[in-house]
Amino acid sequence: MTGMKAIRRFTVRTVVPGPIGALARLATNLRWSWHLPTSQLFESLDPALWDEVRHDPLALLAAISREKLEALAADPDVVARVADADRNLTAYLGEPRWYQSLGADAPHTIAYFSPEFGISEVLPQYSGGLGILAGDHLKTASDLGVPLIGVGLLYQAGYFKQSLSKDAWQQETYPLLDPDALPLTQLREDDGTPVRISLPLPGGRVLHAHIWRADVGRVPLLLLDSNVAENDATARGVTDRLYGGGGDHRLSQELLLGMGGVKALRIHSRLTGTPEPEVFHTNEGHAGFLGIERIRELMDPALTPHPLSWDEALAAGRASTVFTTHTPVPAGIDRFPRSTIEHFFAGELAPGVPVEKILALGAENYDGGNPEVFNMAVMGLRLAQRANGVAKLHGVVSREMFSGLWPGFDHDDVPITSVTNGVHVPTWVDPRLAQLAREKFGADVLDGPDWSKVYDVSDGEVWELRRRLRTALVEDARRRLRASWKKRGAADAQLAWTDSALDPDVLTIGFARRVPTYKRLTLMLRDPARLKALLLHPEHPIQLVIAGKSHPADDAGKKMIQDLVQFTDDPEVRHRIVFLPNYDIAMARTLFPGCDVWLNNPLRPLEACGTSGMKAAINGSLNLSVMDGWWDELYDGENGWAIPTANAGTGEAERDDIESAALYELLETQVAPRFYGDLVSAGAGAAGPSQPGRGGLPSHWISMIKHTLATLGPEVAAERMVKEYVQRLYQPAAAAGRAARARDYAATRDLAAWIGNVRSEWCGVRIEHVESHGLADEPHIGQSLRVRANVYLGTLRPGDVSVSVAYGRVGSSDELSDTRSLELLHARDLGDGRHQFEAELVIDRSGSFGYGVQVLPCHAGLASPAELGLIATA
Ligand SMILES: *Cc1c(COP(=O)(O)O)cnc(C)c1O
Numbered sequence: 001m002t003g004m005k006a007i008r009r010f011t012v013r014t015v016v017p018g019p020i021g022a023l024a025r026l027a028t029n030l031r032w033s034w035h036l037p038t039s040q041l042f043e044s045l046d047p048a049l050w051d052e053v054r055h056d057p058l059a060l061l062a063a064i065s066r067e068k069l070e071a072l073a074a075d076p077d078v079v080a081r082v083a084d085a086d087r088n089l090t091a092y093l094g095e096p097r098w099y100q101s102l103g104a105d106a107p108h109t110i111a112y113f114s115p116e117f118g119i120s121e122v123l124p125q126y127s128g129g130l131g132i133l134a135g136d137h138l139k140t141a142s143d144l145g146v147p148l149i150g151v152g153l154l155y156q157a158g159y160f161k162q163s164l165s166k167d168a169w170q171q172e173t174y175p176l177l178d179p180d181a182l183p184l185t186q187l188r189e190d191d192g193t194p195v196r197i198s199l200p201l202p203g204g205r206v207l208h209a210h211i212w213r214a215d216v217g218r219v220p221l222l223l224l225d226s227n228v229a230e231n232d233a234t235a236r237g238v239t240d241r242l243y244g245g246g247g248d249h250r251l252s253q254e255l256l257l258g259m260g261g262v263k264a265l266r267i268h269s270r271l272t273g274t275p276e277p278e279v280f281h282t283n284e285g286h287a288g289f290l291g292i293e294r295i296r297e298l299m300d301p302a303l304t305p306h307p308l309s310w311d312e313a314l315a316a317g318r319a320s321t322v323f324t325t326h327t328p329v330p331a332g333i334d335r336f337p338r339s340t341i342e343h344f345f346a347g348e349l350a351p352g353v354p355v356e357k358i359l360a361l362g363a364e365n366y367d368g369g370n371p372e373v374f375n376m377a378v379m380g381l382r383l384a385q386r387a388n389g390v391a392k393l394h395g396v397v398s399r400e401m402f403s404g405l406w407p408g409f410d411h412d413d414v415p416i417t418s419v420t421n422g423v424h425v426p427t428w429v430d431p432r433l434a435q436l437a438r439e440k441f442g443a444d445v446l447d448g449p450d451w452s453k454v455y456d457v458s459d460g461e462v463w464e465l466r467r468r469l470r471t472a473l474v475e476d477a478r479r480r481l482r483a484s485w486k487k488r489g490a491a492d493a494q495l496a497w498t499d500s501a502l503d504p505d506v507l508t509i510g511f512a513r514r515v516p517t518y519k520r521l522t523l524m525l526r527d528p529a530r531l532k533a534l535l536l537h538p539e540h541p542i543q544l545v546i547a548g549k550s551h552p553a554d555d556a557g558k559k560m561i562q563d564l565v566q567f568t569d570d571p572e573v574r575h576r577i578v579f580l581p582n583y584d585i586a587m588a589r590t591l592f593p594g595c596d597v598w599l600n601n602p603l604r605p606l607e608a609c610g611t612s613g614m615k616a617a618i619n620g621s622l623n624l625s626v627m628d629g630w631w632d633e634l635y636d637g638e639n640g641w642a643i644p645t646a647n648a649g650t651g652e653a654e655r656d657d658i659e660s661a662a663l664y665e666l667l668e669t670q671v672a673p674r675f676y677g678d679l680v681s682a683g684a685g686a687a688g689p690s691q692p693g694r695g696g697l698p699s700h701w702i703s704m705i706k707h708t709l710a711t712l713g714p715e716v717a718a719e720r721m722v723k724e725y726v727q728r729l730y731q732p733a734a735a736a737g738r739a740a741r742a743r744d745y746a747a748t749r750d751l752a753a754w755i756g757n758v759r760s761e762w763c764g765v766r767i768e769h770v771e772s773h774g775l776a777d778e779p780h781i782g783q784s785l786r787v788r789a790n791v792y793l794g795t796l797r798p799g800d801v802s803v804s805v806a807y808g809r810v811g812s813s814d815e816l817s818d819t820r821s822l823e824l825l826h827a828r829d830l831g832d833g834r835h836q837f838e839a840e841l842v843i844d845r846s847g848s849f850g851y852g853v854q855v856l857p858c859h860a861g862l863a864s865p866a867e868l869g870l871i872a873t874a
Helices: 022-028 036-045 047-052 057-063 066-073 076-094 129-144 233-239 247-272 290-299 310-319 338-345 355-361 376-383 392-401 431-441 452-456 459-487 496-500 521-525 528-535 555-568 585-594 612-617 629-634 652-675 699-716 718-764
Strands: 110-113 148-153 161-164 170-173 196-200 206-216 219-225 279-283 321-324 335-337 373-375 386-389 507-512 542-547 577-580 597-600 622-626 640-643 766-773 784-792 801-810 816-831 834-842 850-857
Touching: 022 036, 022 057, 022 076, 036 047, 036 057, 036 076, 047 057, 066 076, 110 129, 110 247, 129 148, 129 206, 129 219, 129 279, 129 718, 148 247, 161 459, 170 555, 196 247, 206 233, 206 247, 219 247, 233 247, 247 290, 247 335, 247 338, 279 290, 279 718, 290 310, 290 376, 310 321, 310 376, 310 718, 321 376, 321 718, 335 338, 338 355, 338 373, 355 376, 373 376, 386 392, 386 718, 392 629, 431 452, 431 459, 452 699, 459 496, 459 507, 459 577, 459 585, 459 699, 507 585, 507 652, 521 528, 521 555, 521 652, 528 542, 528 652, 542 585, 542 652, 555 577, 585 612, 597 612, 612 622, 612 629, 612 699, 622 629, 622 652, 622 699, 629 699, 640 652, 652 699, 699 718, 766 850, 784 801, 784 816, 784 850, 801 834, 816 850
Parallel strands: 110 148, 110 279, 148 219, 279 321, 321 386, 507 542, 507 597, 542 577, 597 622, 622 640
Antiparallel strands: 161 170, 196 206, 206 219, 335 373, 766 784, 784 834, 801 816, 801 850, 816 834
16 A cells, blocks of 8 residues: 555544653643753653654654653652652742732733744744744743733644755745644633634635644643634635735735634633733734724624724724834735725624724825735734834834824834843753853842853853853754755765864854845855855854745745855865754754854844844854844943944945945954954964864953853843833733723723814814013023913813923924923913913023924823824924
């Protein structure tokens, strides 16, 4: 029967013998992936098999023989260690943590939606930074005790696996995943039938999905799976791949994620008794339809006894929604033809919800917008009362990028804040470093906010650890290089050189990320001769380890990979520069720690944050990066190097010339000499690279490592990030949501009516007259100025607005800078809808001084005065 294919496959889960039965539970909760003692326990059961199954506990339990399991179950030492790990997990899941100190008012449940989650290599449901961030967010929420529930899709093939053809062209394969072999539990009704949610599609079709739950420590992650028998072929394929299709396929995925995700949460609450989410956080715009589903619920008399109108439901939904934007690159934002959205919502998808209102949410009705498209990021912003970018600079860029939604406002006043990303330390810190820290300082030092203990470690120990990390990378890289060459058709006899590719004593520079054009994978190739000289430098050579996947539809990205790989194929340099196919979490965990320097050279300011450099930093690698994303706010001169950026307006080619030249220059004159310390003696050249550590240690370099760990460690930890989300966004959103729901949505009904009225009256609002009194001919500091403004409000009341004076320095073209503002108080009613406002302003600095007056709507239900996009200025 050779050649016959199975028509159905299933994975039979092992029954683990009673005394070590807890292993099944330990393998299913993904906490093992960041809890070193638990993963070490699995490894110890059968170290060779552990490597064979690629560090996957479930696969290990499935592969281990019956006899071996029985033997382990009879070994008291094993039994004791399993019981220990089990107790540890139970304690972890139940004990009060940081969040439990916030008091009873903290939100009871927060739903976190994302199209991808990168939690572990055993659950490959991510493509890059967005997914890894989501995974780190969940793990950190678990560690902090934040009652988060993740919502996503279960893709049958995840993202693709990358390999290379002989001529270095990216090849993609899509191995299918079997949910039964993954650390997932199917959500079932009490009678055992699988839970199913359904979305009505146009033409009478229905999209059904089952729900799987992954346990990420304390945090459940619900994944919707359309591969169910009741679906037609197209519907079954909706969750086939991550970012696979476009058009209707992509839209169906996003409808399932957003609307289906809310339905899944409702069922999960019903079945588990978990409180309904009080905050909905959407990681990028893909899940934006969650807002439509919640509006639908509020407008449906069957679900909401006194149903809300569209405006009321929108106000209520917005109050408890947080939107995070992740990219200033237009191609990173989903846009659909308006007509497609209209088509999908014309049927029963959201009965009772006016389609034209939905369309308006995604309309690009601003300068430069396209009237034919529906923009998911724009909808995300309109459906969320709170929004943020992912680094300070990205906040600035986002406020400018989306300023069209707030016409008339200064970019600074656009209500999009920023929370700088972070990385989950227990996941990304190398076990060898964690071990050293634990031995020297006890278990908690890496979990705490103070990493300054690193200064107590001797230079020799630091340097020795760095060499071990580098060596581990070199070994892993050789193995991967060899495997890649075999796939490219080389015979073993041709591959002896791979055994000595890379050198554990050479300065190692890493570069790995997705390969969209703006990340400039090939900037280092701008002057190939110069790169070659750096690689082959007789005294201080460098070596480069590079990885990255290009989106399957992006031929420009694939061409970059090809150019790079063809450079690395040159026998003259191939021992100093390698490209490793199939960048993923497993590779990353060896790569970040093993590199001495982490390189990042995007086109500023297109890198929203970047997190790989953070993961490198917590392992003592130094960053060498363009001042973009997180590096723009955390580079301090002693934690790495800043690659200078060409002036704005420089042409693309010239910009690459300037920035690559700066990169070469830094490597040649700063980075490499410092790594090799002062050890480079005149004669070293002939003998090859001067080995750091041979006659002394590169003390400046080591002090930069310590400084990086001590100061960047706590800053880039996801703990800092998640606490910021909780305090600055989730808690206010939950409070706003509660106020909105109180007394059968009474405040929401008032707010919506008030907003409707203010919007219709606003066109009449104007500042008719401004005057100031009190300044002498030669004003000086400390003098005060009485500012008075006469404002026409029409039928609006003085309490409906806030009138303020903005004052500061005046530039050459009358623009204000260093501005502050002061509220003017209502002084008198002048009749006929006119009012006078006034305040006393104290001049507190010298130099040019000026002011302007503005009127904004004012209501306790608004999170920002700019929220409605209404302003009147004088
Ligand atoms: C961290 C990480 C990324 C994201 O890195 P960026 O610096 O944001 O580009 C992508 N893929 C993997 C496997 C990662 O670990």
